Amino acid sequence: MKKIAMAVLCVLYGPASVNAAEGMWTPNNLPTAELKEKYQFNPDPKWVTHAQKAAVRLAGGCSGSFVSPAGLVLTNHHCVNSCVQQLSTADHDFIKSGFYAKKPEDEIKCPEIELNRLDTITDVTARVKKATEGKNGEDYSKAEKAVKSDIEKECVGNEKETTRCDVVDLYHGGVYDVYKYHRYQDVRLVFAPELAIAFFGGDPDNFNFPRYDLDMGMLRAYENNKPAKVVDYFPFSKNGAEAGELTMTVGNPGGTDRQLTVSELETTRDVDLIPRLFLLSELRGVLTQFRSQGTEQSRIAQHDIFGIENSFKALKGRLQALQDPEVFNLKQKQETELRDYVKASPERQAKYGAAWDEIAKAQTTYRNIETPLKYIEYGRGFSSDYFSDARLLVRGAEERTKPNPERLREFTESKLPSVTQQLFSTAPIYPELEKVKLTxxxxxxxxxxxxxxPIVKSVLGKESPAVLAEKLISGTKLGDPAVRKALWEGGADAIAKSDDPFIQLVKQIDPQARAIRKQYENQVESVIDKNSELIAAARFEKLGTSVYPDATFTQRFSFGEVKGWNEKGTEIKPFTEIKGAFARATGFEPFALPASWLTAKDKLNLDQRFDLVSTNDIIGGNSGSPLINRKAELVGLVFDGNIQSLGGNYWFDERVNRTVSVHSGAILEALQKVYNADRVVKELKDAKAN
Incomplete structure (x- = not known):
C-alpha cells in the first residue's frame, strides 16, 4: 500500500486553505476564499443555487444532473443498471444490447428509481439539541428520533407525493440541517449503451486509469405524465475542459469516515470490513457458479455480481488503507492533538474530555452484539427480495398505527412514499436466483x-438451508406486486390473516430483531451520537466550520482541476482518446467492444477525448455526478476513482487521488455516430446556458 506523507494528510484538523482541492463542501458553506485565491473563482449565490438545483440525487445511492429543460437526466450506466435489467427479458436483454427510446412514447418507467432535487437547506441544530439536552441512552435515542420525525413531517406538509425532507447530521452531530427535496418518482429510461462499453475493461480496469468507458445512462423525470419542466440544468460543453482547468463536481458522496475516532476506525477495520470481504468473496463464488449454468442465469445474476465485485474491490482498498501503520499513526496523532487542546482548559476538559472514552466503550458493546445485529436485524441471514418485502409489510402494518414520532425511522410519514415505491414495484423477482441467495x-x-x-433453531428446525429456502420460495406469493399492495393496504388485519411463509418468517423473528436493534440504538448509536456531538463542539471551538463535514449522502461541491499524476515514476496523462479503446480491445470479455462500435469505427473521430481524470475529491455515491466548469457547463460525467482514491474514505491526497469521468465530447460523439440518437443529441445541443 502506498505510503502517504504526513504533511499532505491534513484532513481533520488542518486549516481548509492547506489544499483547495480537498473537501466535500455543503452548498451553504463553500471555501470561497480558497477558490478565489487559487482559481480566481468567486461563485455568487445565484451560481451556487443554479448548480445546486441542476444536480439531482438518485435515492438508491447515486448522483445525476438535469441536462435539458425537459427533465432529461444524465447519470452512470451502473446507476441505471438495475432499471435496465428490470426492464429486460430473456428475449430482450437491454444489458447486452443497450436501450434507446427513439420516440418520446418509447421512454419506459423505471420501477424503483426516485430522483431528488435539493431545493432548500434549513438549520435546525438548536431545536434538535434542545430536545436531546441532558438525555442519555434510550431517552436520548427516543428524543432525537422523535424531533427529527416531527421536523421532517412539518417540512413535507401536505406535499408528500412531491416533497421529501431529511434531517441530516453534519460534523457528527455538531450541526443538524433539514434538506428539502423535490421528489420525482415517475422516472423513465431514455438511453443506456451496452454493458460491454459501459464497463469496458471490467474488473481489471475498475478503479484504474487509463480507462475507455462510456459509463453513462439517460433518464427523464416526469410529472403529471409529462416530461418535467426544469429551469436549472447543465448544458453540454463539446470541447470539455483542458489540463489545469478548474472543474467542480456536484454530487452526493455516500459517506466518509475522516472524522471518526481511532476506536471507531479500529472497529471498522477489524469487525466490519474483514468479515464483510470474506462474505462477499464467498457470495461471488456462489453466484458465479449460478451464472455459469446458462444464458438466462447469467442475465438475471448480472446486477448482483456487478455490485458484489465493485463492492469487494472498494472495500478491499479501504481495508488496505486502515492496515497501513502510517495512516493509523496519523489518525492517532490528529486525535491526540485535539484531546490535548481539550485538556489545556479545565472547562473544556470537563465538558468534552470523556467523549472519546465513552465512544470506545460503545465500540466494546457493539463488538458483542454486531453478529446478531447484522444477521438478524440487518437481514444478512435472510438475503432475499421476498424477505425484504415481507419485513416492510409486517413492520409497516405495526408502525403505521403509532404516532409519527414513535415509529421506526424508515416508516415515518416523510419516508412512506419511498417504502411504497419499493413495495409496489413491478420489477421482476426471479425465484431461481432467490433460492440460491437465500440458501x-x-x-x-x-x-x-x-x-x-435460538433464532437458528427456531428458523431452521431440522431442515437444511437449501430445503427451507425451497419451501419458503415455492410457497410465497410476494413476487406479485398486487399481493404486496393488498397486504400493505389491508394493514395489520391483512398481515394477521396472511399465511404467506415469508410473512410468517418475519413475524417469527421480529421480536428478537427489534430487541437487538433497540439494544444497538440505546447502548451504541445513542452513545456515539451524543459524544460525537461533544467532539464536534470541541473541534468547532478550535477550527469553526473552516473544515468540511464527513459525507452523508447529501449534496456536496468538490473543487479541483484536470490533472494526471505520477505513478511510481511514470507520468499518467489526464486524457484518453477513443482510438485507445480500439487498441485495447481483444475481442474477448471484458475487452470486447460491442458490434455497434466496431461498425461505427470509420465514422468516429478517433482522436476525440474519451475519459479524463481530475483532482476532485469524491467517494461512493458521487457516481453520476456532473463534472462542470466555472460557466456551469457539463464537461464530464463522474463514474469512478483511481485505485489510490479508495482510501479517500479516510483521507485525501491531491498528489495521487483522482476522479475519473467520461468526457462530454465523447458522450456526444457516441450518441450521434454509434447510436444514431438524433433526438437526444438535438435536445442536448439545443439546451443553452441560462
Missing part, C-alpha cells in the same frame, strides 16, 4: 450464530 444466507446465519442459537 447461502441461511447457511451463513447458522455458521455465524451457531447451531444452538
Amino acid at each position: 447461502f444466507a441461511l447457511t451463513k446465519l447458522r455458521e455465524n450464530l451457531g447451531v444452538d442459537n
Whole structure:
C-alpha cells in the first residue's frame, strides 16, 4: 500500500486553505476564499443555487444532473443498471444490447428509481439539541428520533407525493440541517449503451486509469405524465475542459469516515470490513457458479455480481488503507492533538474530555452484539427480495398505527412514499436466483450464530438451508406486486390473516430483531451520537466550520482541476482518446467492444477525448455526478476513482487521488455516430446556458 506523507494528510484538523482541492463542501458553506485565491473563482449565490438545483440525487445511492429543460437526466450506466435489467427479458436483454427510446412514447418507467432535487437547506441544530439536552441512552435515542420525525413531517406538509425532507447530521452531530427535496418518482429510461462499453475493461480496469468507458445512462423525470419542466440544468460543453482547468463536481458522496475516532476506525477495520470481504468473496463464488449454468442465469445474476465485485474491490482498498501503520499513526496523532487542546482548559476538559472514552466503550458493546445485529436485524441471514418485502409489510402494518414520532425511522410519514415505491414495484423477482441467495444466507446465519442459537433453531428446525429456502420460495406469493399492495393496504388485519411463509418468517423473528436493534440504538448509536456531538463542539471551538463535514449522502461541491499524476515514476496523462479503446480491445470479455462500435469505427473521430481524470475529491455515491466548469457547463460525467482514491474514505491526497469521468465530447460523439440518437443529441445541443 502506498505510503502517504504526513504533511499532505491534513484532513481533520488542518486549516481548509492547506489544499483547495480537498473537501466535500455543503452548498451553504463553500471555501470561497480558497477558490478565489487559487482559481480566481468567486461563485455568487445565484451560481451556487443554479448548480445546486441542476444536480439531482438518485435515492438508491447515486448522483445525476438535469441536462435539458425537459427533465432529461444524465447519470452512470451502473446507476441505471438495475432499471435496465428490470426492464429486460430473456428475449430482450437491454444489458447486452443497450436501450434507446427513439420516440418520446418509447421512454419506459423505471420501477424503483426516485430522483431528488435539493431545493432548500434549513438549520435546525438548536431545536434538535434542545430536545436531546441532558438525555442519555434510550431517552436520548427516543428524543432525537422523535424531533427529527416531527421536523421532517412539518417540512413535507401536505406535499408528500412531491416533497421529501431529511434531517441530516453534519460534523457528527455538531450541526443538524433539514434538506428539502423535490421528489420525482415517475422516472423513465431514455438511453443506456451496452454493458460491454459501459464497463469496458471490467474488473481489471475498475478503479484504474487509463480507462475507455462510456459509463453513462439517460433518464427523464416526469410529472403529471409529462416530461418535467426544469429551469436549472447543465448544458453540454463539446470541447470539455483542458489540463489545469478548474472543474467542480456536484454530487452526493455516500459517506466518509475522516472524522471518526481511532476506536471507531479500529472497529471498522477489524469487525466490519474483514468479515464483510470474506462474505462477499464467498457470495461471488456462489453466484458465479449460478451464472455459469446458462444464458438466462447469467442475465438475471448480472446486477448482483456487478455490485458484489465493485463492492469487494472498494472495500478491499479501504481495508488496505486502515492496515497501513502510517495512516493509523496519523489518525492517532490528529486525535491526540485535539484531546490535548481539550485538556489545556479545565472547562473544556470537563465538558468534552470523556467523549472519546465513552465512544470506545460503545465500540466494546457493539463488538458483542454486531453478529446478531447484522444477521438478524440487518437481514444478512435472510438475503432475499421476498424477505425484504415481507419485513416492510409486517413492520409497516405495526408502525403505521403509532404516532409519527414513535415509529421506526424508515416508516415515518416523510419516508412512506419511498417504502411504497419499493413495495409496489413491478420489477421482476426471479425465484431461481432467490433460492440460491437465500440458501447461502441461511447457511451463513447458522455458521455465524451457531447451531444452538435460538433464532437458528427456531428458523431452521431440522431442515437444511437449501430445503427451507425451497419451501419458503415455492410457497410465497410476494413476487406479485398486487399481493404486496393488498397486504400493505389491508394493514395489520391483512398481515394477521396472511399465511404467506415469508410473512410468517418475519413475524417469527421480529421480536428478537427489534430487541437487538433497540439494544444497538440505546447502548451504541445513542452513545456515539451524543459524544460525537461533544467532539464536534470541541473541534468547532478550535477550527469553526473552516473544515468540511464527513459525507452523508447529501449534496456536496468538490473543487479541483484536470490533472494526471505520477505513478511510481511514470507520468499518467489526464486524457484518453477513443482510438485507445480500439487498441485495447481483444475481442474477448471484458475487452470486447460491442458490434455497434466496431461498425461505427470509420465514422468516429478517433482522436476525440474519451475519459479524463481530475483532482476532485469524491467517494461512493458521487457516481453520476456532473463534472462542470466555472460557466456551469457539463464537461464530464463522474463514474469512478483511481485505485489510490479508495482510501479517500479516510483521507485525501491531491498528489495521487483522482476522479475519473467520461468526457462530454465523447458522450456526444457516441450518441450521434454509434447510436444514431438524433433526438437526444438535438435536445442536448439545443439546451443553452441560462
